[in-house]
Structures are given as structure tokens and as C-alpha cells.
Amino acid sequence: MVIDARDVKLALGDGAARVEILKGVSLQVGAGERVAILGPSGSGKSSLMAVLSGLESASGGSIRVAGAEIMGLSEDELAEARRGRIGIVLQAFHLIPTMTALENVAVPLELAGHADPFGEAKRELEAVGLGHRVTHYPTQLSGGEQQRVALARALAVRPALIFADEPTGNLDASTGEAVVELLMRRLAETGATLVLITHDQELATKCSRVIRMRDGVIVSDEAVTAEVVA
Numbered sequence: 001m002v003i004d005a006r007d008v009k010l011a012l013g014d015g016a017a018r019v020e021i022l023k024g025v026s027l028q029v030g031a032g033e034r035v036a037i038l039g040p041s042g043s044g045k046s047s048l049m050a051v052l053s054g055l056e057s058a059s060g061g062s063i064r065v066a067g068a069e070i071m072g073l074s075e076d077e078l079a080e081a082r083r084g085r086i087g088i089v090l091q092a093f094h095l096i097p098t099m100t101a102l103e104n105v106a107v108p109l110e111l112a113g114h115a116d117p118f119g120e121a122k123r124e125l126e127a128v129g130l131g132h133r134v135t136h137y138p139t140q141l142s143g144g145e146q147q148r149v150a151l152a153r154a155l156a157v158r159p160a161l162i163f164a165d166e167p168t169g170n171l172d173a174s175t176g177e178a179v180v181e182l183l184m185r186r187l188a189e190t191g192a193t194l195v196l197i198t199h200d201q202e203l204a205t206k207c208s209r210v211i212r213m214r215d216g217v218i219v220s221d222e223a224v225t226a227e228v229v230a
């Protein structure tokens with residue numbers, strides 16, 4: 001089991017401003033699954049990803065991710081728990097603008113104590129078809145290329161789990177499709193498990209399981225068939 005989350009709650013704000021965002025979410029995800037999370041805007045998809053990935057502390061429940069219990073950890077401990085276990089890909093690519101593509105991908109490898117971070121980063125960029133772009137800075141790359149660098153960075157340390165939040169949201173349809181194909185291929189090659197947040201029904205069909213959220217809870221959880229996403 002790569003994710004074992006039980007009765008997860010998230011409330012933000014105090015007093016009258018307190019908002020319950022996740023109202024008891026339970027989710028188990030096995031190794032190699034590709035899970036799409038669909039749901040209307042504001043239903044809690046990004047919040048769920050934030051607590052499962054340890055970017056935000058849940059207010060209640062239990063969360064075990066890639067073998068680590070993450071409830072109740074401090075920010076430093078959460079960062080440590082994420083390192084090497086979890087890769088994150090977001091809609092905005094979040095590359096470091098002052099670093100080349102190669103340096104961006106080398107950062108997590110260096111943090112993980114890899115013996116040859118730059119050699120490995122180069123191989124990783126070659127695997128996403130960017131062997132000819134290693135010395136380019138993010139502003140010198142197209143949106144699709146930047147997202148491929150972000151994919152290479154997320155996968156470089158061979159995490160058990162990749163979270164992707166609207167990874168094609170800033171890309172045109174055909175570029176987005178190419179990035180998703182690449183993501184799926186690299187997942188198959190590395191064996192990583194995927195949790196993908198999307199508004200895109202079409203994209204959800206590329207996954208093995210579709211979870212729908214509404215108003216802070218999971219309302220359906222089904223294996224992908226043509227009917228589920230119709």
C-alpha cells in the first residue's frame with residue numbers, strides 16, 4: 001500500500017472563520033496504481049493532495065504514505081519524509097529561474113545524496129527528450145519543455161509516488177497530451193504510483209481508477225471503464 005489514509009480531516013482558520021475543507025476522507029492506493037481525482041472547483045482535491053504529500057498538516061485522521069506515518073510530524077520532519085519518496089508536479093512548473101534545466105533536476109538528487117547528481121540529471125532529461133536542452137534556463141524553454149523538466153525533476157530520485165495537480169493546465173491540448181503520454185511512459189518505466197488531480201475527463205481515462213470528490217468528501221471511487229468517465 002503506497003497510500004493508506006483514514007478519516008482525514010482538514011480545517012483551516014479560527015473561530016467564525018474556521019472552514020472544514022476535508023470532512024473525513026479515507027483512501028487506500030496500491031503500488032503502481034494510477035488514480036485520477038476529479039471534482040468541482042473547491043471540492044477539496046488540491047487540499048487532499050496537500051495533506052497526503054505532507055505540504056499541509058491534516059487536522060485529524062491517520063496518513064501513511066510510502067511507508068511513513070506523516071500525521072503529527074513537524075514541517076522539517078514532513079520535508080524529510082517527502083524527500084526521495086514523493087515527487088510533485090504542479091500546474092505552474094515551479095522551476096528555479098536562475099538554474100538551468102540540468103541544475104533544476106540535479107537539486108533533488110543532491111539533496112538525496114546521490115553520488116552523481118549531474119550525470120543522473122542528464123540521463124533523466126534525456127529520458128524526457130530534453131538531452132539537447134540541459135543548459136537552457138526555464139525562460140528559454142517552452143511551456144511543454146518546462147513541464148518535462150518538472151517531470152524529470154519529480155522522477156529523478158525514483159519516488160514511490162508522484163502527485164500531479166493539473167499538470168497540463170497551462171499547456172495547449174496537443175502539448176498537454178504529449179506531456180501526459182510522457183508521464184505515463186516514465187511511470188511505467190520507473191514503477192511509480194500516480195495520484196493525478198484534474199478537471200479533464202479525457203485525462204482521467206488514462207488512469208486505472210477515478211475518484212470523485214464533492215464538498216470535502218469522496219463521493220465515488222471506481223476502476224476506469226468507458227462508462228465511468230462518459
Ligand SMILES: Nc1ncnc2c1ncn2[C@@H]1O[C@H](COP(=O)(O)OP(=O)(O)OP(=O)(O)O)[C@@H](O)[C@H]1O
Pocket residue numbers: 012013019021039040041042043044045046047048
Ligand atoms: N488557506 C485556506 N483558508 C481557507 N479556505 C481555504 C484555504 N485553502 C483552500 N480553502 C478552501 O478550501 C476549499 C477546497 O479547496 P481546494 O483548492 O482543495 O479545492 P479544489 O477541488 O482543488 O479546487 P480547484 O479545482 O478549483 O483547484 C475551497 O472552498 C477553498 O476556498
